[in-house]
Amino acid sequence: SNMIKVAVVGGEGIGPEVTAQSRRILGWFATRRGVPMALREAQYGLIPYLATGKVLPEDTANAMDEADAILWGATGGPETKEVPAEARKAGGLLSLRQKYDLYANLRPIRANPALSESSPLKARILKDVDFVIIRELTSGIYFGEPRGIEKLPDGQRRGFNTEQYTTSQVRRVARSAFELARTRRGKVCSVDKANVLETSVLWREEVTALRAEEFRDVELSHMYVDNAAMQIVRDPAQFDVMVTGNIFGDILSDCAAMASGSLGMLPSASLGPVDRYGRRKALYEPVHGSAPDIAGRGIANPLGSIQSVIMMLRMTLNRPEDADLLEKAVDLALANGARTADIAEAGMRKLSTKEMGDAVLAAL
């Protein structure tokens, strides 16, 4: 069949709550706009663990293996303590990233016009902010070996990890950045710490070489990670596409989160390699985590997940007009004053997670 397969995995904490809303949105696009997709919902986390001894039971693993796109919620809710660390690790997010080789993690940071205008403070902070951080997601210090904690002869302990990148690991993620920049304002800023780390020296050399070989039309600059953290706060509008390694991307994207008003707004896509049929596995998820403190209260902002659906429409479902449609609906809902607690200004009514879903559907 030419149906595109989408696995919907809400997970833990606020994951199932926000995913329920983006699931409704996906349903709307399937029935009203005829987007050809086969949705399959699957469980992840404590509930399947109690039933099967695995956070990622076979049925969910199969659904994800077969899917073109995974709509992921969050993991590590208040349930965390009830699942032993080993069982967690086996089916954890990090091992999924490796299993599907999801090396390019795209995190768009966009100042929503309605939020930018709702206060003088935000107007200045958010104006013209529209960039994408591409974080390498399958290598670097997250996965480097050797790693561990050892006992030293003098009775002390030593913890150690290995940061590492190879030529091809750098080049494939840099390629994603250059290609994305071509569809945008044509600028890539590569972030590293080449004044201290050999890994970064290699990173910088390979990014520079790839540009010289294939992407001379794209403007390339380099920035040290400490300066990048400051520039993201000082003047985020200067960036178009930023590309960086795993740990730097983890830190910088959270640092950038406030430029979009709230972490709760931010979507992400994690893309694997293109296979011989031209398909590319993708996992879409909000940047926020499971937020145990507000889980179960129905007040989480579903826009991080809903905006991840915009990315899915554009990148996996290949429906750019539908992506634009949903983007406009989100903007309109916000312009009409729809606000969850995390983005509400004083005096505004705070919508529940479901009411925000209603507001976006109403705006479609």
Next chain:
Amino acid sequence: SNMIKVAVVGGEGIGPEVTAQSRRILGWFATRRGVPMALREAQYGLIPYLATGKVLPEDTANAMDEADAILWGATGGPETKEVPAEARKAGGLLSLRQKYDLYANLRPIRANPALSESSPLKARILKDVDFVIIRELTSGIYFGEPRGIEKLPDGQRRGFNTEQYTTSQVRRVARSAFELARTRRGKVCSVDKANVLETSVLWREEVTALRAEEFRDVELSHMYVDNAAMQIVRDPAQFDVMVTGNIFGDILSDCAAMASGSLGMLPSASLGPVDRYGRRKALYEPVHGSAPDIAGRGIANPLGSIQSVIMMLRMTLNRPEDADLLEKAVDLALANGARTADIAEAGMRKLSTKEMGDAVLAAL
């Protein structure tokens, strides 16, 4: 003699310009307030390199070896390209940190009252911000072995570095944090990435153990580095003392810089171990770098360097009243409207580096 020895090393780029102003301030405290210090100026960088083949010539090395405190400017100006990398490395800042074992790097982030009030934007961003980041400065991924770039059998290259911490490396910097917190609001936030890195697991365990053994009166919390980057932007007033490793501290302190209005305002102190005479080697320097783009124009903000003198008065010269005096003079100069270009609001006169020095001296 009971003179305290201070080596003054302006270095490169804007380093000599800003250091000239803090040198004048030090002179004022020596003559007008009788602070017992022996100042010795020494050269660093391109100029001695051309004369001696070394960026750090013997005379400067001796001055620094003998000094109780080093007032450091900056390194790596526009001159950088004229000095080969190997010559740079030998006397570079990283090797000085190791030579003097300057493991505790204190970076106070304080919202200056005058700057906080000068615009509604800043009022909200800066209000109540007053915390200190303690960055471990002699270990971590900066110095871990093995490191390098290797050729792989398939012709690719691989860059690699080692992140590492030992029990005693963690404990001594954590001790600095707990001791500092006792003189402040009694709160330490330790920042790591213990959900991914074994090095961070060890870090967290050792910090926790040290508190349990010796600092139960201090409140300790732990935060992941990505969340810390976001919290520093979202609500920096929540922090009192933050302690973290070398690379995380490098990134987070730049991320925090904007909370103080400008990177140009920020001072730092790097402290070594206490020796058997109770002395503790210290290097004081502005957080900013050599700023090649504005070097030689006399417009750099000297307050990062001057505020480093406040730290020197307090920590090495043991003159808390004089430290307070200088702190009040800086506040007064700013309250009177003294602004270098980096902190001037529209319509304010922009002072030169020397004029800002004058303004602080006039306020003393």
